[in-house]
Amino acid sequence: xxxxxxxxxxxxxxxxxxxxxxxxxxxxxxxxxxxxxxxxxxxxxxxxxxxxxxxxxxxxxxxxxxxxxxxxxxxxxxxxxxxxxxxxxxxxxxxxxxxxxxxxxxxxxxxxxxxx
Amino acid sequence: xxxxxxxxxxxxxxxxxxxxxxxxxxxxxxxxxxxxxxxxxxxxxxxxxxxxxxxxxxxxxxxxxxxxxxxxxxxxxxxxxxxxxxxxxxxxxxxxxxxxxxxxxxxxxxxxxx
Numbered sequence: 001x002x003x004x005x006x007x008x009x010x011x012x013x014x015x016x017x018x019x020x021x022x023x024x025x026x027x028x029x030x031x032x033x034x035x036x037x038x039x040x041x042x043x044x045x046x047x048x049x050x051x052x053x054x055x056x057x058x059x060x061x062x063x064x065x066x067x068x069x070x071x072x073x074x075x076x077x078x079x080x081x082x083x084x085x086x087x088x089x090x091x092x093x094x095x096x097x098x099x100x101x102x103x104x105x106x107x108x109x110x111x112x113x114x115x116x
Numbered sequence: 117x118x119x120x121x122x123x124x125x126x127x128x129x130x131x132x133x134x135x136x137x138x139x140x141x142x143x144x145x146x147x148x149x150x151x152x153x154x155x156x157x158x159x160x161x162x163x164x165x166x167x168x169x170x171x172x173x174x175x176x177x178x179x180x181x182x183x184x185x186x187x188x189x190x191x192x193x194x195x196x197x198x199x200x201x202x203x204x205x206x207x208x209x210x211x212x213x214x215x216x217x218x219x220x221x222x223x224x225x226x227x228x229x230x
Binding site: 030031033035041042043044045048088090092103104105106107108109 | 120149151158159161164171172207209215216217218219220221222223224
C-alpha cells in the first residue's frame with residue numbers, strides 16, 4: 001500500500017487563487033518531499049521538509065508538516081497557468097521500503113488544473 | 117545544467133521481445149533508482165543502487181526484469197520477455213547520499229508492449 005496519500009485527487013481553481021494539497025502517511029519519517037510532474041515529463045523536486053521542521057517556504061510554495069497527525073500540506077499562492085501539473089508527496093519511512101533500504105515511497109498525486 | 121538522461125524516450129514492441137532501457141545518472145551522484153509509473157498503480161520503485169551495488173529490487177518481477185549498473189555512468193533495465201502488462205512509463209532517478217535525499221528524475225521511457 002502507499003505510504004503517502006495525497007488529497008484531493010484532483011483540484012481545479014482559477015488563476016490567481018491559492019491551491020492547497022494535503023498528504024497523509026502511515027509511519028514515522030525522517031523527511032517528506034514534494035515533487036511536481038508536468039504532463040509527459042519526469043518528476044521535479046520542489047521542497048524537502050525534515051521531521052523536526054514544522055514549516056518551510058520556497059518562493060510561492062509553503063509546506064507544513066504535522067508529525068503528530070502524520071500529515072503535510074503544500075500551499076501554492078497566487079497560482080499561475082504554468083502551475084498546472086500533478087503534485088506528489090514522498091516519504092522515506094525507514095524500515096518501510098523493502099529490504100530495509102532507505103528509498104522514497106510516492107503517493108498517487110494530486111492533479112492540479114489552473115484555469116485562466 | 118546537469119540532467120538525468122534516458123534512452124529511448126519511446127519504445128513500442130511486441131509481446132515476447134526483449135526491451136532494454138538505459139539511464140545516465142548525473143555525474144557525481146551515487147544513488148540510482150528505477151521506477152515504473154502507471155495510472156492504476158502510480159509510481160512504483162523497481163530497483164535502487166548505491167555506488168553501483170543493488171540495495172533493493174524487491175519491487176521488481178525477478179523472472180523477467182533485471183537491473184544493472186555496468187559502470188557509474190550507465191544503468192540498465194531489461195525486460196525479457198516483455199508482456200502487455202509491462203506497458204508503462206519507466207523513470208530513472210539519481211541522487212547523492214542516502215536514498216531518502218532529493219532525487220533527480222529523467223524524462224522517462226514510455227513503453228508500449230502490443
